[in-house]
Amino acid sequence: VTAARAPMPHNGTVSADLASPETRPPDAARRARRRGPTSLQALALLLVFGLTARPGLADLFTAPAFQAWAARFVAVCVQAFPFLVLGVVLSAAIAAFVPADFFHRVVPKRTALAVPVAGLAGAVVPGCECASVPVAGALVRRGVAPAAAFTFMLASPAINPIVVVSTFVAFPGNPEMVAARVAASLLAAVSIGWLWARLGKTEWLRLPQHRHHEDGKWPAFWAAIRHDFLHAGGYLVIGAAIAASLNTLVPETWLQPIADHPVLGVLALAVLAVLVSICSESDAFVAASLTQFSPTAKLAFMVVGPFVDVKLAAMQAGTFGRRFAARFAPAAFCAAVLAAALTGTVLL
């Protein structure tokens, strides 16, 4: 965690490019030229290319399969970006304006106790999973125990009030489904927190370095928004592309023979939740539409989805590092499936 607070190494060449030719020392100019085209020039070239080649590009993209893929890809991005913006604004506000000792006062000292508190806090705060990843990053950076921050990250999108209402609407006359969803998600989120407190290693975490801000709160706020959005947004794009591809390419007929099997059905919907990456506010409607599957399988779909999916795993890799994501995503998946199976057997 300490690495996260280390100042960003300053890079002189970049701003040397920005200096006007009169003030720029000759060696700096040569160095700049040696670096090849700057990102600004590359961007300008791309733009010119895109605008001039637009009619040709449009022709290239008329194949119905590509159009369907592109519609899904753009849809996931357009749906997720506003929540991501909300999340990065929130996390930037935490980073810039909340005093560092605030969380030390509010969060219980003992991690074993902080984890369930974080889980319950997640149930109150309405957050989408795209928003909760950068917020958890800001919490860890602010010195909150990672175990508690991760429990919050999982619980907040899984059982917030909006999700509870949408689940209630999607399963009319079936309130035990809502209860099972809340219970299973909370159980899994808290177990993951405790598991991290016991087995987690700080060196798996590699938080992207934030600029050391000595120049005031507002510049730090804007810099954090910009950095977090570009970073998490880039990974979100990877996840959106994967989700769109799977949605377009995997035929639905594959699910049919599995649906009747009690164990395979649960696993199939859990894997489906990982692949399709639907936001937690609306996954209940999709779960309800998978009528061939057992209630426990539908529950697993709703518990796994907000915990781990391809879009989230990509964003977690971006926010906390790949070594973290490679361990965290499978653990979250197993915990979610087990909690769903257990709760489903008891309640449904």
Place this chain on the structure above:
Amino acid sequence: VRRDAQAIILLLVGGGMIRLAWTGDYLDYVKPYAFWLILPAGLILLAVAGVTAWQVWRERAEADDGHGHGEPKVAWLLLAPVVGMLLVAPDALGSYEAERTGTVLGAEEARSAYPELPDDTDPVPLTLLDYAARAIFDDGATLEGHRVQLRGFILYDGDEPQLARMVVSCCAADARPVKLGMEGEVPAGLEPDQWVEVVGEYSPRQGRDEINGELVPYIEVESVTGIPAPDNEYQ
């Protein structure tokens, strides 16, 4: 990615979202309520782009050696949705998708009672999903004795034209079709993806969707009229 390039990426993403909201094209991808999410988010991104550009300009004016931000390379990927939004601008999902996805009817739980259709309107406009639910779960009890008017696009199940509409719960990525078979006066030569207004009566005939085995209700068609695609093609 240099900071001035970052500002441009932010400008493009934010501008693309505002353009979608402004032109109404966002309805091809998300639910109508998302307008109130997309527009403020786009404005915030524009503000961040503006602040970033202003900082870069000010630091250049001061010839300050400032702070390099050769940071996230992954930010380049944000240009992909910009290309998608502004250049490719894919249409709403239509018959191509619907022919490959099972009908969604199972999403609608059977209700105990369906409200009676009004007697003073003829034909009664209904959504495809409402008609299908009344036909399947209520055996058409509330549909008998009424002419109904449905809107949707055409798709082909083999040689047989069907009427369909995409149902979206979150965004177009989870779009699934609700399908309706047509019998009676079905004109030949209907084009896939053509939007039509169908007037007809309840038919007790039911078929099965080959993809997921769900029931597909039928309508006894009286007339089929071509209409322009609605602003919001999803339901």
